[in-house]
Amino acid sequence: GQQLNQSPQSMFIQEGEDVSMNCTSSSIFNTWLWYKQDPGEGPVLLIALYKAGELTSNGRLTAQFGITRKDSFLNISASIPSDVGIYFCAGFTSGTYKYIFGTGTRLKVLA
Amino acid sequence: NAGVTQTPKFQVLKTGQSMTLQCAQDMNHNSMYWYRQDPGMGLRLIYYSASEGTTDKGEVPNGYNVSRLNKREFSLRLESAAPSQTSVYFCASSTEWGNEQFFGPGTRLTVL
Numbered sequence: 001g002q003q004l005n006q007s008p009q010s011m012f013i014q015e016g017e018d019v020s021m022n023c024t025s026s027s028i029f030n031t032w033l034w035y036k037q038d039p040g041e042g043p044v045l046l047i048a049l050y051k052a053g054e055l056t057s058n059g060r061l062t063a064q065f066g067i068t069r070k071d072s073f074l075n076i077s078a079s080i081p082s083d084v085g086i087y088f089c090a091g092f093t094s095g096t097y098k099y100i101f102g103t104g105t106r107l108k109v110l111a
Numbered sequence: 112n113a114g115v116t117q118t119p120k121f122q123v124l125k126t127g128q129s130m131t132l133q134c135a136q137d138m139n140h141n142s143m144y145w146y147r148q149d150p151g152m153g154l155r156l157i158y159y160s161a162s163e164g165t166t167d168k169g170e171v172p173n174g175y176n177v178s179r180l181n182k183r184e185f186s187l188r189l190e191s192a193a194p195s196q197t198s199v200y201f202c203a204s205s206t207e208w209g210n211e212q213f214f215g216p217g218t219r220l221t222v223l
Contacts, residue, residue: 031209040192042115042201042214043154088154097161098169099212100153 006089006102011076014110019076021087021105029091032072033099034063037086046087079109112137115215117202117223122220126191132187132218134202142205144169144212145177147198154201160185161208192222 004023013019031050035043042061047058049065049072056063060077072089090101118133136143143156158171160179175197177187185204189196199219207214 033212035214040217042216045211045213048211090212094209097159097167097208098156101151 004089004091004100004102006105008105009103010106010108012110013079015079015081017079019079019083019107020073021107022071022073022088023089023091024071025091025100026070026109027091027093027100028069029072029073030069030094031092031099032063032065032074033090033092034061034074035088035090037088037104039085044087076107079107081109081111083107084109114138115204116201117200117215117218119218120216121219123223124185125223126193128138128192129188129190130192131189132202132220133184133199134186134215135184136202136204136213137183138204138206138213139182140204140206141182142208143169143179144203144205145175145185145187146201147171147196148201148217149198157200177197188222192220192223196220197222198211 001098006023035048037043047063052069054065062075064073086104088104090099092099141162144159146154157170158177160166163182178186187202199217201217202215203212
């Protein structure tokens with residue numbers, strides 16, 4: 001099925017460092033969602049974006065809806081060990097019925 | 112609010128057996144979805160229900176059926192389980208298409 005390109009696929013970082021990841025698509029989206037999934041759990045919604053250029057924060061997390069509407073970015077500041085997990089993006093286009101999901105970024109934080 | 116709940120959490124079936132995965136949401140959402148998640152494949156949509164009384168096929172509907180029992184509940188049925196249906200199944204809901212989508216904790220299904 002159709003998927004978004006999400007990068008990086010995985011990353012190791014030191015505790016306290018900032019993290020950046022992004023999703024890109026060949027299609028225009030009206031909605032971008034960012035999720036975190038812990039092992040054995042369901043994805044948990046972190047941030048929702050509905051407008052091109054929108055910048056939204058949730059604690060140490062900040063996400064942006066790209067101006068072209070074909071990309072989105074997630075930043076995590078001052079990472080901590082509990083940030084470990086897989087981060088997914090998802091995009092939605094009006095007039096369709098489905099959310100398109102990224103392949104995930106696996107984050108590992110070294111204490 | 113419990114959000115989206117799923118039962119069972121784990122299940123092992125033999126090939127050919129049938130079972131129903133249950134999903135309920137208490138957020139008064141109109142739309143509900145069933146996904147499967149496989150390593151390296153990401154989340155793939157099986158079926159969705161845009162609103163109570165309607166259901167439609169997603170990307171990978173073969174071998175599955177669904178029922179939107181009421182606004183809260185959306186079940187997924189495997190009539191004759193196959194090893195290829197070994198996966199983690201997630202139910203999700205949203206107020207409308209394109210809005211925030213919330214996931215349940217998942218059902219881990221193994222078909223032997």
